[in-house]
Amino acid sequence: MQALLKLSRMIDALTERVGKATIWLVLIVTLISAVNAFVRYAVNYSSNGLLEIQWYLFSAIFLLSAGYTLMRNEHVRIDVVSGHFSPRVLAWIDIVGTLFFLAPMAIAVLYLSWPIFVNSYLNNEYSSNAGGLIIWPVRGLVPVGFALLIVQGVSELIKRIAFLKGLIDDPNAKPNAPSAEEELAKAIKQQRGESV
Template structure:
């Protein structure tokens, strides 16, 4: 199991680096959006290329951050149901979900997307919009993102099995710190309290 845990750690490091790198795309997307809106307001003109690059960057953020989100155990769950299970029960459910839902879905998307990317690259596909961008790079994000998601699924599977064998701590355990939502609510409450003084 030790080599598999080493593989899991390597996958985690790769997806953490990719996910944190993709965070910067949000800033870039915001700057492009603001620049395009400003240009449109001042010159009463717009660029399809700038609009499309925003969509491409959004796709990149979504696809490249999904594996990192899975790693951090932040995907949507039905907490009312999952909260009733023991850590072992939740690990078993995660194993079943990964084997029978996540990995088959990822393999299907990879199977279907690779020919689309290959054909787009072969014909050097461009957007049909005037001033539009080349399409294959954004299409290539689909198999890349799902490959990284498949790898993270394997990593999570390894961690759940290791946990059930008593080799590692509960991978579903949350750190004892407020969630992002709780931090935001506390900041809003503090601001309101400050305004009231």
């Protein structure tokens, strides 16, 4: 079990890196959106490419941070119901949910999205909009995002089993860590302090 917990920590470290990198995409997409709106209304110029890059970045944020959201226990739960269960019952619910719902759904999406990405890549698919962008990179985000979610699901499964065996503390306990927004603000302040 210790080897599996080490694997879980390695997966968590990868997920943490991907999640923290993805946080920066929120700032980038916000800036692009603001510039796009300003240019459209100030100089009456519009670009399909700018609109599409916003959609692509939003897709990246959603898909690449799914595993990070799962790791941080920020995914949707029915707290009215789950708040009445003991930590052990919640761990069992998570195990059953991961094995019978999360894993099959994520594997199915990964399996079905891969050929679409490969076809798009081989055909060098572009948007049908005038001035649109190449499509295969955003199609590639779907299998990558779901692969990361599957890997993080394995880590969460390991942690729940280890908790039930008494080897680790409750993985569902909410840590007193800063929110994603607070982490982004801190990173911006640090960046500004280094460049001054």
